[in-house]
Amino acid sequence: MTPVRDRIVFITGASSGIGKSCAYAFASAGAHVIIAARRLSILEEIATDIREKHGVRVLPIRMDVRNRSEVFSTVEHLPAEWREIDILVNNAGVPRGLEKLHHGDPDDWAEMIDTNITGLLLVTRAVLPGMVERGRGHIINIGSIAGHEAYPMGAVYNATKFAVDAITKSLRMDLVDTPLRVSTVDPGLVETNFSVVRFHGDVERARKVYEGLTPCTPDDVAEAVLFCATRPPHVSINQIVIMPTAQASAMVVHRLPSL
Numbered sequence: 601m602t603p604v605r606d607r608i609v610f611i612t613g614a615s616s617g618i619g620k621s622c623a624y625a626f627a628s629a630g631a632h633v634i635i636a637a638r639r640l641s642i643l644e645e646i647a648t649d650i651r652e653k654h655g656v657r658v659l660p661i662r663m664d665v666r667n668r669s670e671v672f673s674t675v676e677h678l679p680a681e682w683r684e685i686d687i688l689v690n691n692a693g694v695p696r697g698l699e700k701l702h703h704g705d706p707d708d709w710a711e712m713i714d715t716n717i718t719g720l721l722l723v724t725r726a727v728l729p730g731m732v733e734r735g736r737g738h739i740i741n742i743g744s745i746a747g748h749e750a751y752p753m754g755a756v757y758n759a760t761k762f763a764v765d766a767i768t769k770s771l772r773m774d775l776v777d778t779p780l781r782v783s784t785v786d787p788g789l790v791e792t793n794f795s796v797v798r799f800h801g802d803v804e805r806a807r808k809v810y811e812g813l814t815p816c817t818p819d820d821v822a823e824a825v826l827f828c829a830t831r832p833p834h835v836s837i838n839q840i841v842i843m844p845t846a847q848a849s850a851m852v853v854h855r856l857p858s859l
């Protein structure tokens with residue numbers, strides 16, 4: 601095992617869903633966590649709760665992963681005791697819209713591309729040089745089954761998650777002559793705020809996505825992320841695909857009829 605106790609873990613998109621669960625999972629294993637997202641007040645509440653429950657250090661940070669100068673300045677100006685990041689969880693990501701391409705909104709496309717691809721690249725670019733210098737580190741990207749198989753009305757979200765897959769694989773090759781590891785955890789249906797964001801706040805439509813089946817929880821995914829991080833140093837979990845038992849692919853989902 602590679603213990604994560606007293607390690608520094610940087611998690612993007614930690615104000616909700618999978619990122620938030622990752623923060624609790626790493627903290628429960630004794631790691632100190634930097635939790636980043638745009639909504640600082642929520643992060644501060646999470647930080648207080650994690651400190652109380654797990655007695656680790658938590659640094660909440662407002663950071664928009666799309667903003668190049670903000671990302672580099674945040675990482676550069678981390679307090680000294682937070683600088684040596686051991687694990688980066690690139691989790692911040694958005695789906696926007698679910699419609700045929702010719703009805704799609706280019707603003708939605710830009711938000712997905714800027715967050716899911718550029719954001720992940722920027723944070724990695726800011727954090728990785730320190731890891732390479734120290735000869736120690738692990739990048740864990742949150743991809744998706746949307747990056748393994750395209751589905752109708754998902755072209756741009758699909759493209760961003762295919763990009764995450766390509767970046768992960770290429771980066772692993774770049775780092776093969778170092779002790780650093782690169783993993784992806786690729787979920788199917790996980791009940792978070794994801795679908796509410798996808799449908800621009802339409803809670804009722806979002807609820808229907810998970811109707812008639814038991815979806816994965818964000819804690820299920822966080823457990824897989826922690827598993828990647830805690831393997832012995834010579835073992836790289838390259839990819840974990842995690843779906844509800846009632847889901848066999850992006851499009852094949854078994855739903856019980858509602859009563």
Ligand SMILES: NC(=O)c1ccc[n+]([C@@H]2O[C@H](COP(=O)([O-])OP(=O)(O)OC[C@H]3O[C@@H](n4cnc5c(N)ncnc54)[C@H](OP(=O)(O)O)[C@@H]3O)[C@@H](O)[C@H]2O)c1
Pocket residue numbers: 612613614615616617618619636637638639640663664665666691692693694695715719742743744745786787788789790791792793794795797818
């Ligand atoms: N839920 C699923 O079914 C599912 C399936 C496969 C993959 N995923 C992936 O899992 C990851 C997490 O999603 P989730 O399901 O946990 O959704 P979520 O509950 O909506 O959480 C998304 C997180 O990303 C943050 N975020 C969004 N845009 C950001 C930006 N520009 N800068 C910084 N942070 C940003 C949000 O925080 P703020 O709004 O506070 O910034 C939030 O903390 C995403 O990469 C998503 O693609 C989810």
